[in-house]
Amino acid sequence: MDVKEAAEYLSVHHDTIYNMVQAKEIPHFRVRKRIFFSKDAIDDWIRNQSTMDVNTESNAM
Numbered sequence: 001m002d003v004k005e006a007a008e009y010l011s012v013h014h015d016t017i018y019n020m021v022q023a024k025e026i027p028h029f030r031v032r033k034r035i036f037f038s039k040d041a042i043d044d045w046i047r048n049q050s051t052m053d054v055n056t057e058s059n060a061m
Helices: 003-010 012-022 041-058
Strands: 029-031 034-036
Touching: 003 012, 003 041, 012 034
Parallel strands: none
Antiparallel strands: 029 034
16 A cells, blocks of 8 residues: 555544654655555554553553
């Protein structure tokens, strides 16, 4: 996926994707200056984000 496709997939603005890439918050790879995303890596990242949120909420109680 490219930046536009990743933004659509995650339902966020493409600027959000660029900011997340710059902060190294989302898995990506580059080919020269272009940024790409693996759908499988994004899906794994989403699952890990969900798990982290649940664990954080469980520890807070």
